[in-house]
Amino acid sequence: MIMSAFLLAVVMFITFGGNWLIGQNMADRPIVVGALVGLVLGDLQSGVLMGAALEAVFMGAVNVGGATPLNPSFGTVLGAGFAMLSGGGVEIAITLAIPLALLGGLLETTMSVVLSFFAGRFDKLALEGNDKAIVVMHYGLWFLRYIVFAIVVFIAIMSGAAPVKLFVENIPEVIMRGLAACGGLIPAVGFAMLLKMLWNNKLSIYYILGFVIVAYIKIPLIALAIIGTVIAVAIAYRDYEILNLKSDKFHTNNNSNSIMDDDEEFFS
Numbered sequence: 001m002i003m004s005a006f007l008l009a010v011v012m013f014i015t016f017g018g019n020w021l022i023g024q025n026m027a028d029r030p031i032v033v034g035a036l037v038g039l040v041l042g043d044l045q046s047g048v049l050m051g052a053a054l055e056a057v058f059m060g061a062v063n064v065g066g067a068t069p070l071n072p073s074f075g076t077v078l079g080a081g082f083a084m085l086s087g088g089g090v091e092i093a094i095t096l097a098i099p100l101a102l103l104g105g106l107l108e109t110t111m112s113v114v115l116s117f118f119a120g121r122f123d124k125l126a127l128e129g130n131d132k133a134i135v136v137m138h139y140g141l142w143f144l145r146y147i148v149f150a151i152v153v154f155i156a157i158m159s160g161a162a163p164v165k166l167f168v169e170n171i172p173e174v175i176m177r178g179l180a181a182c183g184g185l186i187p188a189v190g191f192a193m194l195l196k197m198l199w200n201n202k203l204s205i206y207y208i209l210g211f212v213i214v215a216y217i218k219i220p221l222i223a224l225a226i227i228g229t230v231i232a233v234a235i236a237y238r239d240y241e242i243l244n245l246k247s248d249k250f251h252t253n254n255n256s257n258s259i260m261d262d263d264e265e266f267f268s
Helices: 002-019 030-040 044-058 072-085 090-128 131-169 173-198 201-217 221-267
Strands: none
Touching: 002 030, 002 072, 002 131, 030 044, 030 072, 044 072, 044 090, 072 090, 072 131, 090 131, 201 221
């Protein structure tokens, strides 16, 4: 158990902290975190399935500015970790991950507030021109911020795996079926949140087309994604050609006007 808790803490530190170390590389997305959780716990297939399901749930979760409503990586590490250690499936991972992600968001906000007290120190070092101290302080605070999440994960796994296992084993079958149904509905909420941000009436025809293809033709989602990619590339090429035509027309008109101006200047 200690080794499992330690490995999950390492996954939390590497994915969440590594995501912001050299630019946002999306290493903290549930589809990545879930796979790593499955890898370190010896069940890669379950980790990938749980990560994919949680990615759909948290796909529309966006942290804007200082507002951090939830932390998908924190919820995925603990949700998928507890589910695997207790012998549960995807529905258990989803059920546990959502409230844990909310707690992770609260912890992230708390850490942001604590670290904000160091802003004045950075300003002072900048005025002094002390570059080395700024670099040391930057990476030091980065380590402090994300090691806290790793420690919380370690403590949670050490103290919570057994109770969660007992809880899962005593869940009535009817509730398990209800959790499975909810697990199927929750991803739709994630997609709805994403569509709310991206929705454009001009794009609605493609949404309707995709829905009809999946609902009635029963085409696999991978094939649908390939079709969507082909359509997007075709539209991009069309827009590129239209832009080039407009650019050529603009240069032609400018050249014509320039010739006319030269002729008028000569005869005047």
